[in-house]
Amino acid sequence: KAGVTQTPRYLIKTRGQQVTLSCSPISGHRSVSWYQQTPGQGLQFLFEYFSETQRNKGNFPGRFSGRQFSNSRSEMNVSTLELGDSALYLCASSFPDSYGYTFGSGTRLTVV
Amino acid sequence: KQEVTQIPAALSVPEGENLVLNCSFTDSAIYNLQWFRQDPGKGLTSLLLIQSSQREQTSGRLNASLDKSSGRSTLYIAASQPGDSATYLCAVRGYTGANSKLTFGKGITLSVRP
Numbered sequence: 001k002a003g004v005t006q007t008p009r010y011l012i013k014t015r016g017q018q019v020t021l022s023c024s025p026i027s028g029h030r031s032v033s034w035y036q037q038t039p040g041q042g043l044q045f046l047f048e049y050f051s052e053t054q055r056n057k058g059n060f061p062g063r064f065s066g067r068q069f070s071n072s073r074s075e076m077n078v079s080t081l082e083l084g085d086s087a088l089y090l091c092a093s094s095f096p097d098s099y100g101y102t103f104g105s106g107t108r109l110t111v112v
Numbered sequence: 113k114q115e116v117t118q119i120p121a122a123l124s125v126p127e128g129e130n131l132v133l134n135c136s137f138t139d140s141a142i143y144n145l146q147w148f149r150q151d152p153g154k155g156l157t158s159l160l161l162i163q164s165s166q167r168e169q170t171s172g173r174l175n176a177s178l179d180k181s182s183g184r185s186t187l188y189i190a191a192s193q194p195g196d197s198a199t200y201l202c203a204v205r206g207y208t209g210a211n212s213k214l215t216f217g218k219g220i221t222l223s224v225r226p
Contacts, residue, residue: 006155033213042216042217043216048212055212056209090155097205098163099161100161101214103148103155103158104155
């Protein structure tokens with residue numbers, strides 16, 4: 001079966017712009033989580049959606065937001081981009097919770 | 113707040129060596145623990161998942177153990193190969209609320225020399 005698909009793979013944006021990243025989970029998976037990975041901070045949890053509802057949220061500013069659609073696909077939006085937002089953004093899906101997470105290949109965001 | 117530690121940050125071994133990667137966590141109330149592998153610039157590949165009620169899981173040359181009471185997990189790699197070179201990440205998941213997410217260690221970057 002198809003894995004977790006993230007688009008686009010690479011993005012270059014300018015400070016102050018906004019960006020939307022997309023994640024399509026494995027078919028049948030209802031939970032989608034987002035993580036930010038940077039060399040300094042490692043992997044940090046952004047938020048998790050389950051059946052279109054935000055189930056959990058990490059400690060990121062309100063510029064970071066997300067949503068999940070009825071087909072379980074999820075989008076993450078970052079507004080007013082800062083240089084520090086440059087990172088690899090990873091999406092993971094799971095269902096049920098006991099089956100663990102499957103990650104996508106990530107979106108590499110560079111803010112210049 | 114759950115914290116996950118992986119030491120050392122980097123490891124270099126000759127091919128063929130058996131090795132153990134360590135992971136420790138501060139809160140023993142975990143739902144499960146997952147080991148991942150990450151190649152440079154890539155996403156995470158799940159290696160092994162251990163439920164809180166289990167003591168170990170095996171897949172091929174990999175064996176992961178879990179000791180909740182001491183807050184430790186180990187990933188054993190038998191007969192290491194150059195293709196095993198990657199970063200290995202340990203992550204724990206809590207039960208509910210703010211803890212029902214994966215908390216990651218910083219990873220161990222493994223280099224297997226031919």
